[in-house]
Amino acid sequence: MERHTLASLALITILVSLVGAQSNVDDFLANYSTSGEQQYYADTVANWNVAVNLDDDSLPGLAAQADADLAEWEQMMAAQATAQFGDLSSINDTSKKRQLKMIQTVGLNLTSTDTILLSTLIINMTTVFNTNRICPWSNLTREPNCSMPFQKWWRIDPEMFDRMSHSRDYDELAYVWTAWRNISALNKEYFEQYVDLSNKGARQGGFKDTGDYWRSLFESEDFKNLMDQTFQEILPLYEELHTYIRRKLLAQYPGRFKTSAIPAHILGNMWAQEWTDLGDFTTPFPDIATVDVTAEMLAQNYTPLKMFHVADDFYQSLGLIKMNDGFWNNSIIEQPENRSIVCHASAWDFVNGQDFRVKMCTKVNMADLVTIHHEMGHIEYYMQYAKQPLPFRNGANPGFHEAIGDTMALSVVTPQHLQKIGLLNSTSSNEQDINFLFKQALGKVAFLPFGYLIDVWRWSVFDGTYNSSTYNTGWWDLRTKYQGIVPPNDRPVDAFDAGSKSHVIDSTPYISYFFSEIAQFQFYEAMCKAANQTDALYKCDFYQSKAAGDLFSGMLQLGNSQPWPQAMQKITGQQNLDASAISEYFKPLRDWLRNENVKAGDCYGWDYTWPDAVTKNLNTPRCGSTLA
Numbered sequence: 001m002e003r004h005t006l007a008s009l010a011l012i013t014i015l016v017s018l019v020g021a022q023s024n025v026d027d028f029l030a031n032y033s034t035s036g037e038q039q040y041y042a043d044t045v046a047n048w049n050v051a052v053n054l055d056d057d058s059l060p061g062l063a064a065q066a067d068a069d070l071a072e073w074e075q076m077m078a079a080q081a082t083a084q085f086g087d088l089s090s091i092n093d094t095s096k097k098r099q100l101k102m103i104q105t106v107g108l109n110l111t112s113t114d115t116i117l118l119s120t121l122i123i124n125m126t127t128v129f130n131t132n133r134i135c136p137w138s139n140l141t142r143e144p145n146c147s148m149p150f151q152k153w154w155r156i157d158p159e160m161f162d163r164m165s166h167s168r169d170y171d172e173l174a175y176v177w178t179a180w181r182n183i184s185a186l187n188k189e190y191f192e193q194y195v196d197l198s199n200k201g202a203r204q205g206g207f208k209d210t211g212d213y214w215r216s217l218f219e220s221e222d223f224k225n226l227m228d229q230t231f232q233e234i235l236p237l238y239e240e241l242h243t244y245i246r247r248k249l250l251a252q253y254p255g256r257f258k259t260s261a262i263p264a265h266i267l268g269n270m271w272a273q274e275w276t277d278l279g280d281f282t283t284p285f286p287d288i289a290t291v292d293v294t295a296e297m298l299a300q301n302y303t304p305l306k307m308f309h310v311a312d313d314f315y316q317s318l319g320l321i322k323m324n325d326g327f328w329n330n331s332i333i334e335q336p337e338n339r340s341i342v343c344h345a346s347a348w349d350f351v352n353g354q355d356f357r358v359k360m361c362t363k364v365n366m367a368d369l370v371t372i373h374h375e376m377g378h379i380e381y382y383m384q385y386a387k388q389p390l391p392f393r394n395g396a397n398p399g400f401h402e403a404i405g406d407t408m409a410l411s412v413v414t415p416q417h418l419q420k421i422g423l424l425n426s427t428s429s430n431e432q433d434i435n436f437l438f439k440q441a442l443g444k445v446a447f448l449p450f451g452y453l454i455d456v457w458r459w460s461v462f463d464g465t466y467n468s469s470t471y472n473t474g475w476w477d478l479r480t481k482y483q484g485i486v487p488p489n490d491r492p493v494d495a496f497d498a499g500s501k502s503h504v505i506d507s508t509p510y511i512s513y514f515f516s517e518i519a520q521f522q523f524y525e526a527m528c529k530a531a532n533q534t535d536a537l538y539k540c541d542f543y544q545s546k547a548a549g550d551l552f553s554g555m556l557q558l559g560n561s562q563p564w565p566q567a568m569q570k571i572t573g574q575q576n577l578d579a580s581a582i583s584e585y586f587k588p589l590r591d592w593l594r595n596e597n598v599k600a601g602d603c604y605g606w607d608y609t610w611p612d613a614v615t616k617n618l619n620t621p622r623c624g625s626t627l628a
């Protein structure tokens, strides 16, 4: 492959500006798409290879080089576009103008050397994350047993995840939680270097810092404010759930905590981001048949492959595009025995219109069935917009991308649908409905403050509000303020607890998940209307509705060819992100929780400061203030 040095890049820029006047926009854009497909393909292959084989030391270097080649090509095209078309004031066609504007913006603008360094830092952090292990906990002595052979030590996935979900031993949970953060702290120096370098690239790309660049992808004036307003809208719902769950946890772990904010390690998840696994002792009506179909899936000998086919069938039932041969041939859907891979599920677009893959360490359970629909949503979006010009082969914004598969899953997990596919004998009753909505809330409502705060934290890191000596105190300020949780022990001064989350160290923006959690209910509501579903929103299953599928694909096919409010309009008939659909969905549960919390005479909220909250009693926060 031809390599351009910086000097030749400058020369090309000069040459192009001399002869550029004659070139025409269509030629330039056609060339951009053709050569871009090759560039993106090569880079995607190199990064895929690393993710599926962390044991091969030669692969990270190749991926970093591929990233640098791609970056160099993007910079060259940006320079050409600017040399030929200047500030685009002479381009009248809005679509072409939008494409050229995107081509002229490279985001992180770094030299090859710096791009390689940046990629290497991220890969190194990912490797630390995915290859370290901790000593297993001994049930006998109730402490870690480091005499076990290394092969039996616990990985983040599946062993640590499994213990965080299923252990009900307060001390074991605290051990796993803390040990994982000890590993995370190994990445702190890498992360500091990553922040500096990424910011340098953002500034050289014309942005204030990396957070400014990431937010620009949403094309919204005052995006921070839009997110904060949206969060405030759903906060009262979160507080009802928080209050209810805290009461259950106080009963489950009597005397173990006295804080109004909940200890972060007992919420059934490594990051307390979803509380779904607390169902065994928090379900509103425990005697009613469970809405979790994991046991039934196991009884029916479901395999990961079968789960993927169930998802593909659902998409096809709406008339959407089915997964292609390459998808089935090349995806990795089970954790290999013989090597480390990045287990965190992901969906890959090789940007050549044919090659789409998922990588996932699938387990047979209901949560992974939902995750499969999520990842397949990314693939469906890739396939739907594959015919767009290259610059538009993206989600309407990054939040849309996260919402596609989740919108499908909202329909799939309804008892109504699970009954249709033979996984549940529905006994539709009020109690079952509340159990169902409660399970959904442990996943989706519990997630809202977490989905919001990750990037509130990172924006503040990138803009310098937090520096390396305040990473951790800043992190816990936000965790307590928004989620109402506290760490189970005093954190060491050099801790890097934010780095315990994969998206933070692999440089994946996160606010998109928050956006998605709101928008997916808007999409779902719109598709339910198209399918003529007139019952309560949370009961809607649009399985087999071509009308719903057509509405969806009309939006998906747009890709990023128009600003996201246009895509929102296309599916919902209006342009705004809006929490009214999620609020309507959870309304029966919110009323039920309110009633329970009031009956128990409980207080709402928590102390917003950390670590002071650790020493305060439960009843200090805003008793009754959200009861109005």
Ligand SMILES: *[C@@H]1O[C@H](CO)[C@@H](O)[C@H](O)[C@H]1NC(C)=O
Pocket: 023, 024, 027, 028, 029, 031
């Ligand atoms: C596009 O590529 C063709 C051949 O690859 C070349 O002749 C033409 O000048 C290019 N056009 C532009 C606008 O770069």
Ligand SMILES: *[C@@H]1O[C@H](CO)[C@@H](O)[C@H](O)[C@H]1NC(C)=O
Pocket: 053, 055, 056, 057, 339
């Ligand atoms: C992974 O890398 C190791 C070390 O280079 C190599 O032996 C192995 O064959 C690779 N596995 C796959 C599936 O590529």
Ligand SMILES: *[C@@H]1O[C@H](CO)[C@@H](O)[C@H](O)[C@H]1NC(C)=O
Pocket: 090, 091, 092
């Ligand atoms: C763009 O529009 C302006 C004013 O509408 C017109 O004068 C100009 O010729 C147009 N340019 C092109 C390239 O079509």
Ligand SMILES: *[C@@H]1O[C@H](CO)[C@@H](O)[C@H](O)[C@H]1NC(C)=O
Pocket: 117, 120, 121, 124
């Ligand atoms: C990445 O990790 C490798 C292996 O541990 C190390 O040699 C290299 O210096 C690290 N790279 C950076 C940029 O820190």
Ligand SMILES: *[C@@H]1O[C@H](CO)[C@@H](O)[C@H](O)[C@H]1NC(C)=O
Pocket: 137, 138, 139, 167
């Ligand atoms: C410890 O107990 C848990 C159940 O609480 C069990 O799943 C696990 O296998 C036990 N571990 C060992 C090493 O026996």
Ligand SMILES: *[C@@H]1O[C@H](CO)[C@@H](O)[C@H](O)[C@H]1NC(C)=O
Pocket: 138, 139, 140, 141, 145, 146, 147, 148, 149
């Ligand atoms: C610790 O692990 C070793 C090696 O497997 C085993 O022999 C020993 O019994 C374990 N100790 C406890 C307390 O579980």
Ligand SMILES: *[C@@H]1O[C@H](CO)[C@@H](O)[C@H](O)[C@H]1NC(C)=O
Pocket: 175, 176, 178, 179, 182, 492
């Ligand atoms: C975490 O690291 C600290 C030292 O920084 C050590 O004292 C502690 O025992 C470790 N905890 C676990 C659970 O690994």
Ligand SMILES: *[C@@H]1O[C@H](CO)[C@@H](O)[C@H](O)[C@H]1NC(C)=O
Pocket: 075, 078, 079, 104, 105, 106, 109, 204, 205, 206
């Ligand atoms: C990238 O940085 C170089 C060197 O500072 C600069 O010449 C170029 O205009 C920048 N490109 C973009 C697209 O910002």
Ligand SMILES: *[C@@H]1O[C@H](CO)[C@@H](O)[C@H](O)[C@H]1NC(C)=O
Pocket: 325, 326, 329
């Ligand atoms: C998928 O695998 C089958 C069987 O090995 C093969 O015939 C087919 O060409 C492959 N298709 C793609 C697109 O990889």
Ligand SMILES: *[C@@H]1O[C@H](CO)[C@@H](O)[C@H](O)[C@H]1NC(C)=O
Pocket: 296, 422, 423, 424, 425
């Ligand atoms: C539903 O009930 C029937 C009859 O009792 C039983 O055979 C079947 O296994 C049940 N299916 C599920 C999914 O529970």
Ligand SMILES: *[C@@H]1O[C@H](CO)[C@@H](O)[C@H](O)[C@H]1NC(C)=O
Pocket: 530, 531, 532, 547
């Ligand atoms: C939905 O209902 C409307 C009005 O009754 C009807 O015109 C339309 O065909 C129905 N659509 C579907 C998909 O059933």
Ligand SMILES: CC(=O)N[C@H]1CO[C@H](CO)[C@@H](O)[C@@H]1O
Pocket: 565, 575, 576
């Ligand atoms: C109520 C509200 O937020 N309205 C906004 C909806 O979106 C349009 C266009 O994006 C804005 O102009 C409105 O202010």
Ligand SMILES: [Zn+2]
Pocket: 374, 375, 378, 401, 402
């Ligand atoms: Zn995703």
